[in-house]
Amino acid sequence: MTMGGHGTDGVERRGLMFVLSSPSGAGKTTLSRLLMDRMPGLRMSVSATTRSMRPGEVDGRDYLFVDKPRFDAMVKGDELLEWATVFDNSYGTPRAPVEAALSAGQDVLFDIDWQGTQQLREKARADVVSVFILPPSAGDLEKRLHSRAQDSDEVIRKRMSRASHEMSHWAEYDYIVINHNVDDAFAEVQSILKAERLKRERRTGLVSFVRGLQGQLQG
Numbered sequence: 001m002t003m004g005g006h007g008t009d010g011v012e013r014r015g016l017m018f019v020l021s022s023p024s025g026a027g028k029t030t031l032s033r034l035l036m037d038r039m040p041g042l043r044m045s046v047s048a049t050t051r052s053m054r055p056g057e058v059d060g061r062d063y064l065f066v067d068k069p070r071f072d073a074m075v076k077g078d079e080l081l082e083w084a085t086v087f088d089n090s091y092g093t094p095r096a097p098v099e100a101a102l103s104a105g106q107d108v109l110f111d112i113d114w115q116g117t118q119q120l121r122e123k124a125r126a127d128v129v130s131v132f133i134l135p136p137s138a139g140d141l142e143k144r145l146h147s148r149a150q151d152s153d154e155v156i157r158k159r160m161s162r163a164s165h166e167m168s169h170w171a172e173y174d175y176i177v178i179n180h181n182v183d184d185a186f187a188e189v190q191s192i193l194k195a196e197r198l199k200r201e202r203r204t205g206l207v208s209f210v211r212g213l214q215g216q217l218q219g
């Protein structure tokens with residue numbers, strides 16, 4: 001993938017892929033929305049899915065809602081960077097918008113499961129920063145799924161029964177955040193992104209920046 005752009009300090013830097021995963025209901029969407037509101041230079045990757053739209057969701061903003069034949073055609077046409085089956089539906093990341101954002105020097109935010117994270121890591125390990133969000137307790141997780149009031153009891157039962165399996169992948173992630181309350185969890189996720197943006201390896205413009213400084217000191 002071609003990547004490059006400028007950080008807020010003007011030094012050229014490679015874009016990064018910032019991944020949030022968690023069991024369903026632990027708070028990825030909530031934290032993603034806050035990141036998008038408050039962190040400049042970040043683009044949300046909008047996934048394609050075959051699941052049906054929830055009340056309040058908007059096609060093209062929350063997901064690209066597609067039918068199974070269209071999803072299969074996207075897989076066949078290599079249009080997806082990664083894809084997986086989650087809760088009996090297909091989900092995948094359209095490749096083109098991600099590559100365009102990274103090329104423009106933007107970071108890309110992903111709300112995807114552990115299967116997708118593994119695929120991204122296989123493709124571009126150095127550019128993937130992954131965060132696993134844990135709920136404070138199973139009781140809180142269930143309460144959050146109910147409080148969202150968008151899924152039937154049957155769907156919630158399914159998501160709760162998958163939670164332990166989802167969580168078994170926590171150790172594959174770079175960072176772990178426990179979402180006790182939204183403000184603290186957001187502050188932690190934001191700190192991770194800010195620190196990762198400053199990593200020396202990503203800041204491709206540092207060599208010439210330091211040479212310039214040395215030139216000024218010598219001249």
Ligand SMILES: Nc1ncnc2c1ncn2[C@@H]1O[C@H](COP(=O)(O)OP(=O)(O)OP(=O)(O)O)[C@@H](O)[C@H]1O
Binds near residue numbers: 024148179
């Ligand atoms: N720290 C928190 N305390 C209380 N409620 C929270 C907290 N974080 C998120 N919630 C609420 O929990 C519900 C589920 O959160 P959210 O939709 O962000 O989860 P998610 O991980 O994105 O789930 P999914 O994987 O199913 O999309 C929402 O109603 C949200 O407002």
Ligand SMILES: Nc1nc2c(ncn2[C@@H]2O[C@H](COP(=O)(O)O)[C@@H](O)[C@H]2O)c(=O)[nH]1
Binds near residue numbers: 024047
């Ligand atoms: N591997 C991928 N997983 C994805 C993608 N988009 C969303 N997801 C994950 O699916 C579940 C369920 O999401 P929901 O919106 O139906 O509650 C959740 O864990 C998401 O992170 C994707 O493109 N690829």
